[in-house]
Amino acid sequence: MIDNNETIEEFLAQHSADVQEAVRKAAAAEIMPRFRQLAAHEVDQKAGPHDLVTDADRLAEQYLTEVLGALLPGSVVVGEEAVHANPVTYDAIRGDAPVWIVDPVDGTRQFVHGDSGFCTLVALAQHGVLLASWTYAPARDQLATAIRGKGAFLDGERLFSGAPEPGRDLEVATSHPDYTTDEEKRALLALWTDGVRPRACGSAGLEYLAVARGELDATAFSWEAAWDHAAGLLLVEEAGGTALTRTGEPFRITGGNALPFTAARDAATARRVVELLAGGV
Structure with missing residues (x-):
């Protein structure tokens, strides 16, 4: 099991591109084929009409759970749909092992309604510290990445948030x-x-x-x-x-x-x- 930040940094240096590939493949295999093609039986409610889940959510999370866990031996995966099925799995975020935090389709409501405003979210953390993240909007073909201490990027270009312009709301x-x-x-x-x-x-x-x-x-x-x-x-x-x-x-x-x-x-x-x-x- 990886147990210090130095070796995680080495892992990220070697495998960040592999995580990107996994996120893209999950979207290509399980999400985009269902975008604007969802059948009624592929959409369910969880806590109510504003809390939707689809087959794309479940299957993309399964794909990422298998691939990410294999990429980093000793790590655990906390995914939204797995936690819904078994809430105790959320406790891994407070554990010692490196943890992958996964939202397979963030913006499920938009996805269900055929809006492009949804994305797949993956983060890697340990001991409550965020170490790396991947934000992929497949319908817009945008991929944003961040590694702690190394900056944030969108499609390879460095991001700087800056300050709001003075005088406006x-x-x-x-x-x-x-x-x-x-x-x-x-x-x-x-x-x-x-x-x-x-x-x-x-x-x-x-x-x-x-x-x-x-x-x-x-x-x-x-x-x-x-x-x-x-x-x-x-x-x-x-x-x-x-x-x-x-x-x-x-x-x-x-x-x-x-x-x-x-x-x-x-x-x-x-x-x-x-x-x-x-x-x-």
């Missing part, structure tokens, strides 16, 4: 307040104020990519499932951005965060969003 992609606790709802509603332009979020992975590209100023999310956030958080961090919880602490993929939290283009924007979120509670 901050654009913030947010969770819908109606799908939160009362406390979180009050926090999110505080973003509806002068100088801020909130909008509903789409695929979390693609919102993080927009922040890393400097196209979106910040996010404000009220849930902490690691498969939605791990890949994007490292992407934003390596592009120069910052993620903070409502109480101003760094977001932890191991859980226990004060929600909502933000990921922003720069530290000043993150602090501004946090101030608003904290003031709304």
Whole structure:
């Protein structure tokens, strides 16, 4: 089993391209053949009509679980659909082994409706530290990658999030307040104020990519499932951005965060969003 960051760095130097290939192959084999071709029996609900799962989700996750586990002996895979079937598997994120965090189709609702705004998310972490990430939007043929300390890239070009232009409203992609606790709802509603332009979020992975590209100023999310956030958080961090919880602490993929939290283009924007979120509670 890999048990130190140096050997993981060696693994990433040798096999990052293999992970990219696995992500692309999972999408080509299991996701894109079903894009705009889903039959009714290939779509199910999990917790309700807004929480969908398809055969593409399940089969792409199975593919990635097999390939990623074989690439890195001693590692474990935490995938969204596996956790739905057996919630205890989520505990591996807090364990000692390197862990692959997988969301096979982030933005399933968009995928089901034939919208291109979905992606496959893979992150590698150990001891709660994000080490590498891959964000692949197959319908747009975009692949974003990040390795801790080595930068963030989109299709091979370095990403720099930068600071928002002075004097304009901050654009913030947010969770819908109606799908939160009362406390979180009050926090999110505080973003509806002068100088801020909130909008509903789409695929979390693609919102993080927009922040890393400097196209979106910040996010404000009220849930902490690691498969939605791990890949994007490292992407934003390596592009120069910052993620903070409502109480101003760094977001932890191991859980226990004060929600909502933000990921922003720069530290000043993150602090501004946090101030608003904290003031709304």
